[in-house]
Amino acid sequence: MSEKPTSFSIKNWSQDDQPREKLRDKGRTALSDAELIAILIGSGNREESAVALCKRIFASVENNLNALGKLSIQQLMTFKGIGEAKAITIAAALELGRRRRIEDARQLEKITSSRSVFDIMQPILGDLPHEEFWILYLNNSNKVIHKSQLSKGGITGTLVDVRLVLKNALEVGATALILCHNHPSGTLKPSQADKDITQKLKTAAKSLDIKVLDHLIVTHKAYFSFADEEIL
Numbered sequence: 001m002s003e004k005p006t007s008f009s010i011k012n013w014s015q016d017d018q019p020r021e022k023l024r025d026k027g028r029t030a031l032s033d034a035e036l037i038a039i040l041i042g043s044g045n046r047e048e049s050a051v052a053l054c055k056r057i058f059a060s061v062e063n064n065l066n067a068l069g070k071l072s073i074q075q076l077m078t079f080k081g082i083g084e085a086k087a088i089t090i091a092a093a094l095e096l097g098r099r100r101r102i103e104d105a106r107q108l109e110k111i112t113s114s115r116s117v118f119d120i121m122q123p124i125l126g127d128l129p130h131e132e133f134w135i136l137y138l139n140n141s142n143k144v145i146h147k148s149q150l151s152k153g154g155i156t157g158t159l160v161d162v163r164l165v166l167k168n169a170l171e172v173g174a175t176a177l178i179l180c181h182n183h184p185s186g187t188l189k190p191s192q193a194d195k196d197i198t199q200k201l202k203t204a205a206k207s208l209d210i211k212v213l214d215h216l217i218v219t220h221k222a223y224f225s226f227a228d229e230e231i232l
Contacts, residue, residue, distance in 0.1 A: 019031055019035040019036070019038050019039050019050075019051065020039055022035065023035075023036075023039065033054075033058060033063070033065060034051055034054035034055040034057075034058050035051055035054070037054040037057075037058075037090060037093070038050035038051040038053070038054045040086075040089050040090060040093055041053070041054070041081075041082070041086040041089065041090065042086075043081070044081045045080045045081030047080075048081070050081075053079065053080075053081050053082070056079065057076070057079055057082070060079075065094070065097070066126065066127055066220045066221065067220075068090075068094060069091075069094040069095070069097070069098060069127060070127055070129075071091075073087045073088060073091060074087075076090055076091070098123060098127070101122070101123035102123040102124065110141065110142055110143050110144075111136070111138060111142045111143070111144065111178065111213075112142070114214055114216060114223065114225035114227060114228050117136065117178055117180065117214065117216050117223075117225075118216060118218060118223040120136070120144065120147075121134065121136075121180045121216065121218050122218055122220070122223070125180070125181070125182035125218045126182065126218055126219065126220040126221070127220055128182055128184060129184055130152065130153050130184060131152075131153060131181060131182055131183070131184060132149055132151070132152045132153075132181060132182060133149070133150040133151045133152075133160075133179070133180070133181040133197075134147060134148065134149050134150060134179075134180045134181065135147065135148055135150055135165055135168070135177055135178070135179060135180075136177065136178040136179075136180060137168065137169055137172050137174035137176075137177060138174055138175065138176040138177070138178065138213070139173065139174065139175060139176075140175050142176065142213075145172050145173070145174060146168065146172045146174065148168060150164075150165065160197050160200060160201065162200065162201060162204045165177070165201060165204075165205075166204060166205065166208060166210070169205070169208070169210055170208070174210060175209075175210060175211070176210060176211045176212070176213050177201065177205055177210060177211070177212050177213065178212070178213050178214045178215070178216070179197070179198060179201060179212065179214070179215040179216070180215070180216045180218060181194070181216075181217060181218070182217070182218045182219065183217055183218070183219055184219075186219045186220070187219075188217055188219060188222060188223070188224040189224070190215075190217060190224060190226070190231075194215070194217065195231070197215075198212065198215045198226060198232065202232070212232070213227065214226055214227040214228075214232065215227075215232065
């Protein structure tokens with residue numbers, strides 16, 4: 001009886017099962033998420049190939065790339081066949097993907113809808129384990145001329161420095177504001193504190209002829225718009 005291989009190295013697979021060759025011959029979009037990660041780690045363990053291992057890892061996070069990106073090095077290393085070097089490689093690749101989304105969002109200068117706000121802010125807020133509150137400052141053309149973090153760690157009326165918000169608006173010449181914060185829990189329902197903050201800033205900004213155009217609650221894959229829901 002021949003000895004079983006010690007690992008399922010990609011170079012030992014049949015050509016149809018080799019993700020590197022598949023990417024070369026069919027293009028990157030032809031590969032699944034698991035196959036792309038398998039290229040990074042190169043091999044699996046004694047019982048499964050790199051692709052099978054990566055499919056199992058993805059299954060543990062319900063096949064969600066954003067959830068995979070939140071796993072720590074230690075959590076990735078709990079999977080047999082993933083050592084520290086492979087875990088770091090996976091984490092680095094996903095971090096590059098996150099940064100690429102931010103770079104893409106920088107090109108979305110003009111706000112045309114609540115979705116365009118989400119496209120800008122999701123890469124910043126969507127994966128955070130804590131709450132952050134941000135302000136987008138817009139000019140007359142509805143282009144984002146500045147954005148800044150107002151608070152971190154929780155949302156209460158006491159954390160809102162209205163004077164700072166308006167000071168920044170005057171300094172950058174903003175004529176409109178968009179409020180944005182995340183809900184790490186994933187819920188999109190606005191709290192009473194969310195509504196109170198919105199009204200507080202809207203009333204204060206109005207005295208300077210600055211409009212509050214919207215307030216978005218952002219999660220890792222969806223958003224809630226006060227303007228769209230007509231509760232602004």
